[in-house]
Amino acid sequence: MTNVGESDRLVGLLTQGREEFTGKWVRGVTSTLAGRLTAAEVQQDLNELYTALVEALRNGGVATRNEAYGEVRSLLTELSRNRARQGFSPTETAFSVLALKDVLEPALADGADVKAYLQLARVLDDLGLYTIEVHAKTREEIISAQAEQLLELSTPVVKLWDGVVGVPLVGTLDSARTQVVMEKLLQSLLDLNATHAIVDITGVPAVDTQVAQHLLKTVVAARMMGAECVISGIRPQIAQTIVALGIxxxxxxxxxxxxxALRHALDRIEERGPVEIGGLL
Amino acid sequence: MSERVPILKIGDVLLVSIQIDLEDQMVMDLQEDLSQRIVDTGARGVVIDISALEIVDSFVGRMLASIAAISRVLGAETVVVGMRPAVAMTLVELGLSLGGVRTALNLEQGIGELRRSRRNGSVPR
Amino acid sequence: MHESPITGNGDVVKARQAVRVLAQEARLSLVDQTKLVTAASELARNTLSYGGGGTMRASIVTRGTSTGVKVVFSDQGPGIPDLDLALTDGWSSGRGMGLGLSGARRLADEFTLDSAPGKGTTVSVLKWAR
Incomplete structure (x- = not known):
């Protein structure tokens, strides 16, 4: 733990120099953001942060794990999240915190205050790392949300005829997408009482052994539920790859x-005739 | 506590609706009971409704396949109806395809399937 | 953490139900729940048929932002002499179709198998919520 005298001193210095420090801090940060955020926006964020930081130093010293830093962390979380969403880089985000070091250095880093400055620098480093962490996490969340949206978007199951449903597949088929497509298709068989399904792969750029495997699984699963599944939209190049790969x-x-495929399904339905159960009983 | 799965007779069709998570013993009992009932009633069709089953593992899958094979030998065609999508996807991943077992989406389609195979004469009399 | 003995036929059903409850709690999708419960069913039956009975331990696990369910089966049975062979489709030394281990591996996101002759067998499956 630090001795209380030093953090008290820091609090005193930061409180006293508030106007000067925050002014320089805001200018420093704004200049690196190249006009993508206005000085007023930056100022609002940083003023709040400055106040919270001084408060945290007063109550918790320089131990950033201390719960006195809760407010600072929540402000930083919000700031990093916003920056990540607005497309700022991790470096630009962390610099919002680290720039305060540059501001304070000339005022503190000589003579009696050098020790206090080093401790504060460590606090700021810690907080800077924290912003990077939040930034990365936010990006991950964005990516997984987008991946999910893409899954939803790209797999509409449509009713083509009484008893016939179709899925036009677009893009690459990986196992996560196959699972979503399969589940939707199979569920629609039940919901629409469809005995025939058509998976159209016109929009699938390439068929390798793995994609073929996924298609096969879909067909077998549909068959186990009691429906017939036809694959359509096999372009000449794809037919050639299929043969070349020995699939x-x-x-x-x-x-x-x-x-x-639709004609085939309708022929089959005609062949089978309507479902009549009366005569059997 | 040897609970047994009930087997209902409607005309010349035996109907089995599995409503609970099956213990292995019940699965084996069902296979035995069903063979006996086919012989006793001279049934020519069997419909097994599994729409209430949340999972079908390889043991139950194998039972379905062997019931289908046994009843065929006894002159009855078996249709398994109502498999849930999640169950079908799991069976595929497990490596089971229930080849040789007729399937249909639901009871109505299943009975239609039996009627059709009767009309086409694929069930020996 | 759920722990239950796998010593009789009824325990396979109980094991399935316990895993289903955890899978729902961990918010696995319906298909993933079904896959995990099926894998657990296969492994529970293996524990019973080949291991002469044992225990199942199931728990919710977290890693980073992901949540999942891990199910571990262990027995003090004869063990498996050739692990590669045991994981081959169609290989079986007891009743069943020989899809137990290989099937459970395909159904899970993560799979471990630890066994040696005379040392018993420990198998684990893990499924993440997507």
Whole structure:
């Protein structure tokens, strides 16, 4: 722990020099953000932060793990989150905190206050790292939210005819997407009482063994539920890759176009005739 | 506490609706009971409704396959109906495809399936 | 943390139900719940048939921002002499189709198998909430 005298001294200095320090701090930070945030916006953030920091030093000394730093941390969390969302880099975000060191250095870093300055510098380093951490976490959240949205967006299941549903697949098929597509498709079989499903892969750029595997699983799962599944939209290049890679589609029906697949499904439905159960009982 | 799965007879179709999470013993009992009932009633179709089953593991999967095979030998066609999507996806991942087992989306489709196979003469008399 | 013995046929059902409760608590999607419960069912039956009974321990785990459910089965049975072979589809030394271990591995996000002849077997499966 630090001795109380030093943090008291820091608090005194920071309180006394508040106007000068925050002014320089805001100017320093604003200049690195190249006009993407106005001085007024920066000033509001930093003033609050400065007040919270002085308060934390008064109550908790320089131990940043202390709960006295709760307010500082929550302000920094908000600041980092906003910066991350606005597209600022981690360095730019951390600099919002670290710039205070540059401001205080000339005022504190010589003579009697050098020790106090070093301790404060350590506090600011800690807080700077914290902003980077929050920044990274926010980006991760954004990425996973986007990935989820993409999953939702890219897999509409549509009713094509009575008893026939279709999924036009667009983009690359990985196992996470396959699971979502599969689940939606299979659920729609139940909901729409559909005995035929068409998976159209016109929008899938490439079919490798793994994609083929995913398609196969979908067909087998549909079959186990009692529906027939046809793969359509196999472009000539894809047909060539499938053969070149030696991918076995087994007894799965494939068609060149969605129209062919729909015709096939309708023929099959006609062949089977309507579901009549009366006569059997 | 050897609970047994009830087997209902409607015309020449036996209907089994599995409503609870099955213990292994019940699965084996069902296989035995069903074979006996097919012989006793001369049933020509069996519908097994699994729409209430939250999971089907390889043990139950194997039971379904062997019931289908046994009843075929006894002159009855089996249709498994109502498999849930999550169950189908899990079975595929598990490596089970229930080949040789007829399936249908629901009871109505299942009975339609039996009727169709009867009409096409695929069930030996 | 849930711990239960796997010593009789009824315990397989209980194990499934316990894992289902945890999977719901950890907010796994319905499909992931089903996959994990099925994997647990396969492994519980293995513990019973090959290990001569044992225990299941299931718990919710967190790593970073992810939450998941981990289920560990251990027995003091004869152990598995050839792990690679045991993980091959279709290999079976008892009843079942030989999909137990390999199937459970495919159903889980993470899988560990620790076994040696005479030392018993410990298998774990983990599924993350997406």
């Amino acid at each position: 076995e589609f087994g007894d799965i029906t494939t068609k060149a176009t969605l129209a062919d």
